[in-house]
Amino acid sequence: MHTLIVNGSPHKNGSTAALTDLLRRQLPCECTELFLREQALSPCVDCRACQTQNRCVIPDDFAKILAAMQSADAVVFAAPVWFCTLSVPMLTLISRFQCLWAAQASGVYTPPAKKNGAILLTAGNGSPKNKTAFIPAREALRLLGVDHPAEVLCPDTDTRPVRENIQAAEQIRQAAEFLTSDKPNPPPSGMI
Numbered sequence: 001m002h003t004l005i006v007n008g009s010p011h012k013n014g015s016t017a018a019l020t021d022l023l024r025r026q027l028p029c030e031c032t033e034l035f036l037r038e039q040a041l042s043p044c045v046d047c048r049a050c051q052t053q054n055r056c057v058i059p060d061d062f063a064k065i066l067a068a069m070q071s072a073d074a075v076v077f078a079a080p081v082w083f084c085t086l087s088v089p090m091l092t093l094i095s096r097f098q099c100l101w102a103a104q105a106s107g108v109y110t111p112p113a114k115k116n117g118a119i120l121l122t123a124g125n126g127s128p129k130n131k132t133a134f135i136p137a138r139e140a141l142r143l144l145g146v147d148h149p150a151e152v153l154c155p156d157t158d159t160r161p162v163r164e165n166i167q168a169a170e171q172i173r174q175a176a177e178f179l180t181s182d183k184p185n186p187p188p189s190g191m192i
């Protein structure tokens with residue numbers, strides 16, 4: 001069992017990394033963390049080549065990252081909330097999922113059977129609007145076969161370090177349990 005964590009924070013030792021560190025400590029399986037800031041990754045430019053070629057033609061690291069996500073048993077998207085959505089590095093990655101969306105729309109791609117996954121977010125404050133950042137992450141994970149990701153939002157990082165957030169730690173514990181389970185059930189309803 002291999003879990004791939006895709007980290008969309010620009011800070012390798014930031015709040016999001018502190019949250020993924022909590023998760024990694026709880027996971028009994030092999031785990032790889034990929035920092036998007038270390039990848040050569042451009043945003044989708046809507047060139048529409050994927051509509052005829054069923055793949056993205058931009059020559060960068062996306063194909064490699066996609067292969068890693070597809071071969072992992074579980075995929076975790078971790079990112080800070082920026083203006084109530086995902087950070088730009090994470091949105092850049094997700095924009096490239098357009099090739100999967102186009103392939104699905106033309107009937108040449110079907111997301112694989114159930115894959116486990118999770119979305120981990122950190123946010124500087126506690127605004128309820130921050131939850132909207134889950135939406136693009138859910139849409140992208142669905143294209144990888146993750147229909148019911150565990151979802152954790154760790155708020156207030158401006159004033160409280162992630163490691164002092166007891167509630168977030170408990171949610172991470174539940175997410176780790178969910179990620180390694182083989183039950184086709186959605187994650188516990190206590191999650192955001």
Ligand SMILES: Cc1cc2nc3c(=O)[nH]c(=O)nc-3n(C[C@H](O)[C@H](O)[C@H](O)COP(=O)(O)O)c2cc1C
Pocket residue numbers: 009010011013014015016017079080081082083084085122123124125126127130157158
């Ligand atoms: C451009 C930008 C936009 C942000 N927008 C929000 C926001 O909408 N809501 C919020 O609570 N925090 C916001 N923040 C704060 C970050 O979400 C928070 O500091 C996060 O925990 C940083 O994680 P990191 O240390 O992994 O980068 C924003 C930060 C930046 C740089």
